[in-house]
């Protein structure tokens with residue numbers, strides 16, 4: 001149980017491709033996931049990838065009831081996903097002003113597939129599969145990107161739609 005420090009963009013570890021987890025229900029894995037939840041809660045985050053605390057393993061968590069970081073989004077159930085995969089379910093694209101605990105104080109407008117089917121395992125090795133849309137689909141894809149060494153600024157198409165949260169809010173963009 002510990003709040004770990006979150007790597008920030010520029011740290012080369014954030015660009016590494018995460019390795020699959022090969023053993024479930026181990027003390028190390030449970031400790032990692034506890035630390036990730038403590039770290040995410042301390043930072044008011046909606047999701048966190050293990051990569052962001054320097055553990056280059058295919059582990060992500062997410063979940064939000066309400067957060068001051070994203071006041072208008074619908075709740076997403078608390079989820080642990082290990083060795084995740086996903087497929088796109090429709091051609092529809094959704095845009096969102098994304099933020100990231102590894103890019104603090106900033107937002108950028110990113111477009112992603114609006115509805116997806118994801119699968120993976122929890123920390124006990126139980127398989128899960130889920131069809132999702134809305135913020136749930138966005139947060140999954142954002143965390144999945146972290147496991148590939150991709151950060152959301154890489155996906156910003158229009159570079160004027162990227163900036164500090166306070167300036168964007170003052171300009172009425174977010």
Ligand code: NI
Pocket residue numbers: 099100101102142146
């Ligand atoms: Ni992030």
